[in-house]
Amino acid sequence: MASFKITGGKKLNGEITPQGAKNEALQVVCAVLMTAEPVTLHNVPDIRDVNKLIELLEVLGVKVERLGNSSIHFDPKDVDIKQIESPEYHEKAASIRGSVMVLGPLLARFGRGKLPKPGGDKIGRRPMDTHFIGLQRLGARFNYDAQDEFFEIDASDLQGTYMLLDEASVTGTANILMAAVLAKGTTTIYNAACEPYLQQLSSMLNSMGAKISGVGSNMLTIEGVDSLKGCEHRILPDMIEIGSFIGLAAMTGSELTIKNCRVDMLGQIPRVFQRLGIRLEIRGDDIFIPAQWHYEIDKLIDGSVLTIADAPWPGFTPDLLSIVLVVATQAKGSVLIHQKMFESRLFFVDKLIDMGAQIILCDPHRAHIVGLNHEYPLRGITMTSPDIRAGVSLLIAALSAEGTSTIHNVEQIERGYQHIDKRLNALGADIERID
Numbered sequence: 547m548a549s550f551k552i553t554g555g556k557k558l559n560g561e562i563t564p565q566g567a568k569n570e571a572l573q574v575v576c577a578v579l580m581t582a583e584p585v586t587l588h589n590v591p592d593i594r595d596v597n598k599l600i601e602l603l604e605v606l607g608v609k610v611e612r613l614g615n616s617s618i619h620f621d622p623k624d625v626d627i628k629q630i631e632s633p634e635y636h637e638k639a640a641s642i643r644g645s646v647m648v649l650g651p652l653l654a655r656f657g658r659g660k661l662p663k664p665g666g667d668k669i670g671r672r673p674m675d676t677h678f679i680g681l682q683r684l685g686a687r688f689n690y691d692a693q694d695e696f697f698e699i700d701a702s703d704l705q706g707t708y709m710l711l712d713e714a715s716v717t718g719t720a721n722i723l724m725a726a727v728l729a730k731g732t733t734t735i736y737n738a739a740c741e742p743y744l745q746q747l748s749s750m751l752n753s754m755g756a757k758i759s760g761v762g763s764n765m766l767t768i769e770g771v772d773s774l775k776g777c778e779h780r781i782l783p784d785m786i787e788i789g790s791f792i793g794l795a796a797m798t799g800s801e802l803t804i805k806n807c808r809v810d811m812l813g814q815i816p817r818v819f820q821r822l823g824i825r826l827e828i829r830g831d832d833i834f835i836p837a838q839w840h841y842e843i844d845k846l847i848d849g850s851v852l853t854i855a856d857a858p859w860p861g862f863t864p865d866l867l868s869i870v871l872v873v874a875t876q877a878k879g880s881v882l883i884h885q886k887m888f889e890s891r892l893f894f895v896d897k898l899i900d901m902g903a904q905i906i907l908c909d910p911h912r913a914h915i916v917g918l919n920h921e922y923p924l925r926g927i928t929m930t931s932p933d934i935r936a937g938v939s940l941l942i943a944a945l946s947a948e949g950t951s952t953i954h955n956v957e958q959i960e961r962g963y964q965h966i967d968k969r970l971n972a973l974g975a976d977i978e979r980i981d
Contacts, residue, residue, distance in 0.1 A: 553976035554947035558800035565591040565964040566781035570743040572644040578620045579651035583776030594961040598642045630660040650724035653701035676718030706731030714739045714858040726768040727756040733768040741859040742811045750779040789866040793873040795835035797946040804833040843879035855884035868939040875903040877917035894936035897929040926951035934962035
């Protein structure tokens with residue numbers, strides 16, 4: 547288990563380019579399985595979760611060639627569906643929650659699949675009902691072995707249908723969408739997720755010969771086709787990294803320029819940070835954050851405390867609530883953070899309280915933060931990263947704190963953030979990795 551030793555209180559300066567979007571990459575990498583022709587993906591993030599998923603594709607027979615500069619060439623011509631029975635497939639699929647995304651492509655192209663009970667972050671219950679019910683509506687038949695914790699799925703005759711999803715699940719929508727692309731007839735998915743990741747996946751599949759309409763809305767219509775061809779596709783910059791860097795600049799009083807952000811796909815992210823009082827400028831496709839030591843949280847029109855809550859797109863993404871919470875600890879004013887989706891995602895606040903933050907955890911979903919306005923800096927402590935987003939939030943807190951902090955289990959951070967220590971050190975941070 548690796549750790550970061552962080553000497554805080556240093557101002558950062560310079561330019562940083564966000565990695566490719568982790569959540570999109572997990573979907574489009576799996577979409578490679580839907581064709582027998584070559585696919586080239588650009589701007590692929592070099593992070594643990596994506597790399598493990600690529601290894602899983604290699605077990606299935608996909609030939610992978612890394613072209614450099616974050617581009618990867620995939621040749622899925624010789625995929626062997628029998629490999630889903632192999633111990634190596636079982637081991638690798640069980641090691642990453644993102645492996646659930648191979649299910650739709652395997653069912654679409656081969657009519658069968660096998661999947662372990664997914665793992666992932668310990669942030670609360672993450673049921674797979676939306677995935678499975680949607681695939682069942684298309685004609686898939688599931689059998690769960692409780693002893694081995696594996697699902698076996700038969701989808702030899704997928705048929706298009708109408709369905710109303712019980713929740714606008716991003717990964718659930720993606721899985722159902724990929725299965726429906728090669729199903730017979732027309733499928734309509736209502737209450738579909740419409741995040742940029744889904745828009746990108748739909749665009750990629752359409753370039754491969756799929757017939758998906760309604761992209762960007764919550765109603766997708768898919769006319770099934772017989773097969774898909776190869777393609778080239780570029781992954782969006784990671785909006786969660788972009789939000790993390792905005793928060794980092796504010797917490798450390800640093801001047802940063804975030805390059806090539808695809809600002810048109812960021813939704814409410816810039817506005818939410820502005821409501822925390824953070825000044826930022828959109829310069830073409832870049833975001834410039836000037837050095838600012840004080841930022842004041844907005845109040846509601848009637849003067850009451852601002853509430854920031856997550857919601858399905860185009861609402862504010864839940865993956866940035868941990869960052870917003872940390873940034874609020876040094877703002878002027880107070881804010882209520884309402885994490886609606888996961889009941890354990892705010893449980894890292896005890897570490898921030900130990901660092902000197904003024905936070906009241908109201909219940910598993912809500913935290914009230916009273917900002918210190920940088921009058922009382924956080925202090926360095928030793929802590930452990932519980933999940934990806936909480937981990938990088940603690941890293942930001944440590945970089946702003948007085949003294950030295952140690953964060954254990956940084957592999958959790960590295961599941962979602964590419965070479966984060968080296969990239970931040972290049973801006974003036976002092977992060978030492980200890981293996």
